[in-house]
Amino acid sequence: MIVAEAVGRTLVRLGADRAFGVVGSGNFHVTGAMVAAGARYVAARHESGAAVMADAYARVSGKLGVVTVHQGCGLTNALTGITEAAKSRTPLIVLAADTPAADLRSNFRVDQDALAHAVGARAERVHGPETAVADTVRACRLAVSGRRTVVLNLPVDVQSRQVPLPLTEPEPEPPRLHRPAPAAEAVAELGRLLMRSRRPVFIAGRGALSGPGPSAGERPAADALRELGAATGALLATSAVARGLFHGDPWSLDVSGGFSSPLAAELISGADLVVGWGCALNKWTTRHGALIAPDASLVQVDLDAEAIGAHRPVTLGIVGDTAATASAVTVFLAGGGGQPAAEDPPADGLRGYRSEELRARIGSELAWNTVPYTDDSTDGNTNGSTDGNTDGNIDPRTLSVRLDGLLPRERVLAVDSGNFMGYPAMFLSVPDEQGFCFTQAFQSIGLGLATAIGAALARPDRLPVAALGDGGALMGVSELETVVRLGLPMAVVVYNDRAYGAEVHHFAGDGADLSTVTFPDTDIAALARGLGYTGVTVRGEDDLEAVASWVDGPRSTPLLVDAKITSTEGSWWLKEAFRAH
Template structure:
């Protein structure tokens, strides 16, 4: 530490006192002192190879751990490099603090309107303006991120961070109060009445319900509801005999049939958007739609609802359960339960294997990997035509087993997502499912995986193209030269970074994955899967029909 304690040091120390224990970033001159101060105060620093990767790692770590994280960035270009990851986090309401240096000198090459950038992508902006307010503003940034589940960009101007900070209080900051819960019974009473009238209720739980499994299952047991989730909450009801898994584009044919047959759909901390409801096609014309959310602005934001309940999901579910006297069969008939047991997973659906000629069907790949990989896993999936296959064919043990950074639908976030999630849950095998385009976009972070010693399995679904564009525009006769590429030797790339690698062109090649799993796992594994490319994925066909 320098002889005179500076504002940059005070801010770094304050972030740690506020509860931040992990910081991701790329360090440059502007954020060097503050980042080192965080490390000296006890935080773990994870160096990424690109600021975009750092932001996404921090996002995934916060989602998976349930605790706010920090991404530390250089002024100007450091922030702009990270903007896609910051936008994904902001759209997902991830509690994240973006600590970024800032130059207010308009003549500087690094100058850019950073508060405007934050606002443009849906983040909040806080600027440290003086030594006297540095710690207070830092505490405000962390408290806002935590309590309001927001991304907060904490701008630290260069001319301020170098100021002396002697005399600023260093005692622990007061604890942040727990969020309040809704105690009023009137909204829960209306919900309970809707549940009493329903004969075929379905619950769809989203990110806002991930901490409410017990309360939702108890209510569902009482009223006979089937259980489903949005993609980001996949695994929440794993093990329940009435679990339909994911609703929407990824839904199994059986889940789609049962959800579209519901006479009551209750969205719990879930937007019920076009993806979760297949552009509304999963909602019957006469179905009652209820939305429960702790933010009034979220109610009806995506579609018209019959009833909106503003409140904490756990509190509302518990209150509604207390208002229902009798347990009814509802949608949980013997026939429905038997159907879920027989056809509740995508792997239960028959298909014509399209593999051969040196290419593997992605369904066969997913089933084979699911059988080989240990159950205690955490799966992160990039964006692209391929994404439905690993999302639905790789089971996860619970809601902490799936990290899905898809609110902005950016290709290239999958590997960094897996790194952040892996650091939050070191007890599980991390699996990164990527397309060839996303793998190359994020390839710099392969070095991060090796450097951190993560026992990760990276599966690249290589169809030698931007598959979504091929299948979107190809049927109309468009030239596809701009979105098709030669096959890439991802196995060689992986070995170059220090991975073990296996190329998979057929089911027999998966034996190499089994051998790695049985071995010491001293290096991560890259699976270079050459997948079939003749047809679009089922979910993409469904999405195209929605436009």
């Protein structure tokens, strides 16, 4: 057995059931070894797309992600996707071929360790045939137990060397580690804060989502938070990346931050105690701090001590697992350890922020599709068009509301970055936290389509929906072919404002020349039809009948909707972001 085969087989035994990548000479054998050991290989058209697919697959499936790339240029091509995964703390192995140490003049030679460190990933290496299995196990343990993206460098000269048989390393086992429990005094302090609070709000983030390894088989954090919320009267919200975690709960406020509906923003900003659970509480989640009342207490629970207070000063920081901490506080309160509330709870058992009146308001006013707006759709005039288009454009809110009603509820939604992103992110509902995959940690456009592919493969029982801007769609256009080749019944919706909309609305008021960020209208539907899609151009609501026909039909081809949207002003979330600068 050569080293490449030993590494590939070990990765599969450690739980890697898929590998995404672009195969070159440097990673040909190790990728083939993974396939021979039972993993499915998914070929992307660009390494960045492959990395994003692996990232999304790991997020939605809860399994270890693997992307395999050629040395040098294969790794540099993948860097944007790797950066997104590293910033998101996705358990991901980047299986990167590397040049031989002695080949100092190789065209492919770059400092791959330094590249990994520069984007926030960890660099590991397969050192030789005697340590090949141990090196691979070490990298996987770091990825899973530490929730890290790890670049595992595999020099091509090492790959071909013979591994001593029988293997001297024991058969690798998936890491089995328990996350740390909170300190008893921290549990008591949080319990007392909750008992004194009259308007508590929980905000759950990425750390409250299930993942591979340590939390497997343990109690889901969402259940523990719901139980604690019921005991204390807390309302439940999430960061954008954890959207769907409390879907269906009558006390859920959906997303906290720039995407918050007016009612959600009102209730979060009215809280006297906010608890972040595995949530960074960054400027996006708190609207640059505006959602945290000046006199509110702020508590942060996180596994990473360095994350606590990194974005906002906190009243109390607790190092511990979200589910374990929430359960411990519930037990503490049930035992009478907390201070009694200032008033007895109502006769119906509701307390804290919860009341029957508020339950009714959340049920009728929370969702964005209940918020009144003036429809800006146009009918053959230049209003709302950045390029002088006279064929009509549809309001992105109207488009999103109609699509939400047309597309099946069991869906997995991936949203690219840009001015448009709030419309699909908030107007399109999702069934749970596995129904929303949001690659925004690096805020790069062009990742949405690859994200949808990875998420679709993780949840083949659901309709995958990719929501893209025209800039991001054209940037990631090569992966349109991947969707067709894989036979995915995906709906791709392009919010086409014929511009880089965020820049248009950021600089329009300064009288700046916007020709660098505006473009002629592009027939993206025609491009998609050339690749085998059902391509539909939407300029008004009547055009959406073609979408309904596709949904009702066999869906034998993927669908691409080229929606020509109005863009008279920046989206509401972008206005919030710009107001802070």
